[in-house]
Amino acid sequence: MSVLVRDPGLETTVQDTGRLGHYAIGFPPSGALDSYAYHVGNALVGNAPGAAALEAVYLGPTLEFTTDTVVAVTGAEIPVTLDGEPVPTWESVAVRAGQTLAFGQLAGGARPYVAVAGGIDVPPYYGSRSTYTLVGIGGFGGRALAEGDELPLGDAAVDPRAGRRVDEADIPEHPTTAELRLLVGLHSYRLTPDSLERFTSTPWKVTPDANRVGYRYRGAELEFVPREQPFGAGSDPANVTDCGYPVGSVQVPGGVEPIVLLQDAVTGGGYATLGTVVSVDRDRLAQTKTGDHTRFVPVDLDEALTIRRDRAGRLDRVRRSLA
Amino acid sequence: MASHTITARTPGVFYRRPTPDAEPYVADGATVAEGDTLGLIEVMKTYREVKADAGGTVSRWLVENEDEVTIGQDLVELDT
Numbered sequence A: 001m002s003v004l005v006r007d008p009g010l011e012t013t014v015q016d017t018g019r020l021g022h023y024a025i026g027f028p029p030s031g032a033l034d035s036y037a038y039h040v041g042n043a044l045v046g047n048a049p050g051a052a053a054l055e056a057v058y059l060g061p062t063l064e065f066t067t068d069t070v071v072a073v074t075g076a077e078i079p080v081t082l083d084g085e086p087v088p089t090w091e092s093v094a095v096r097a098g099q100t101l102a103f104g105q106l107a108g109g110a111r112p113y114v115a116v117a118g119g120i121d122v123p124p125y126y127g128s129r130s131t132y133t134l135v136g137i138g139g140f141g142g143r144a145l146a147e148g149d150e151l152p153l154g155d156a157a158v159d160p161r162a163g164r165r166v167d168e169a170d171i172p173e174h175p176t177t178a179e180l181r182l183l184v185g186l187h188s189y190r191l192t193p194d195s196l197e198r199f200t201s202t203p204w205k206v207t208p209d210a211n212r213v214g215y216r217y218r219g220a221e222l223e224f225v226p227r228e229q230p231f232g233a234g235s236d237p238a239n240v241t242d243c244g245y246p247v248g249s250v251q252v253p254g255g256v257e258p259i260v261l262l263q264d265a266v267t268g269g270g271y272a273t274l275g276t277v278v279s280v281d282r283d284r285l286a287q288t289k290t291g292d293h294t295r296f297v298p299v300d301l302d303e304a305l306t307i308r309r310d311r312a313g314r315l316d317r318v319r320r321s322l323a
Numbered sequence B: 001m002a003s004h005t006i007t008a009r010t011p012g013v014f015y016r017r018p019t020p021d022a023e024p025y026v027a028d029g030a031t032v033a034e035g036d037t038l039g040l041i042e043v044m045k046t047y048r049e050v051k052a053d054a055g056g057t058v059s060r061w062l063v064e065n066e067d068e069v070t071i072g073q074d075l076v077e078l079d080t
Helices: A035-044 A193-201 A279-286 A301-322
Strands: A002-007 A013-015 A053-055 A062-065 A069-077 A080-082 A085-087 A092-095 A100-103 A108-116 A150-152 A177-184 A204-210 A214-218 A239-244 A249-251 A259-261 A268-271 A275-277 A293-299 B003-007 B012-015 B037-043 B046-051 B056-061 B074-079
Touching: A035 A053, A035 A069, A035 A108, A035 A279, A035 A301, A177 A279, A177 A301, A193 A293, A204 B037, A275 A279, A275 A293, A279 A301, A293 A301, B003 B056, B012 B046, B037 B074
Parallel strands: A177 A293
Antiparallel strands: A002 A062, A002 A150, A013 A053, A053 A108, A062 A100, A069 A092, A069 A108, A080 A085, A080 A100, A177 A275, A204 A214, A204 A293, A214 A259, A239 A268, A249 A259, A249 A275, B003 B074, B012 B037, B037 B046, B056 B074
């Protein structure tokens, strides 16, 4: 029971809900960047929540299955074929032993997810099968997939069944300008009022430096309020005394090119955090690509918590509709 | 003579040379075979080769060296 990697695509990795609980010792969580697409994929193939799936970016992998199984592709808008015949995405599809799943040219979004009944059965590391490539742990050998890899499949699928389909209304769209809701702080006071306004009014362009560690943007220069740097802070006006970085937090080293830190990022350091992208909208961020534009839309804490609750409710509803 | 256009499969920065000091992978007007490398696209700190998916003669570059390109963008035209 396995999947043979005929073509790895680009930085395709095994991911699950992430390696939670070790942030304080410097372990970022990793895990699927588009959590909604990942969870819905598992629900489609009848897996329990948390089964490991494949996350690809821009180019899908080419995968040959050695066993009859059920798969679902979610996330980015991308043509998918099984032995050359088109198959739908956001729908569970029966695969026979010997068949090959392949991807065409990405039409929207950035990251397709491949869920397989039973999950990708690599050994868990610190409670997760997610790959953290920077340190080389978790996933398949701690690295992105390579041609010739043979991925073991689990047998823990709860209810694999082909033909389950997500309602059109529950399939996210991926416009080339994404709006990411942002909780402003902790160090937003370090920007001049003009610059803070500019930060939320600028359409920021995604640079080629955009991966699971973080996304870097270009579009405007931001100025910091002049001050004598406090003890422990570096000399760059963007520096503060070291602190923990929330996942999704935004920093602007040197006042140019803001960076949103993602699930594989460093957990703390000395750059001012201007705000944090709400967790739900990291899914949307994960489906933006180099050259796309992004706007940061400020929300307050109550709104951020409502957004999170609404998402949990939506995911529950989608799971029930597929059960 | 027909023409064939090679497009970008990933977004990123397009390079015509393997390293800044090296000669371009292919000179203008050169003849290439299917599978030959025409350039590189850098994205996410990785470099991926752009391969010719048909043989032909390089007739026109549609991007400059170090241009940022998007998925599906036309890169180079071949006379086939």
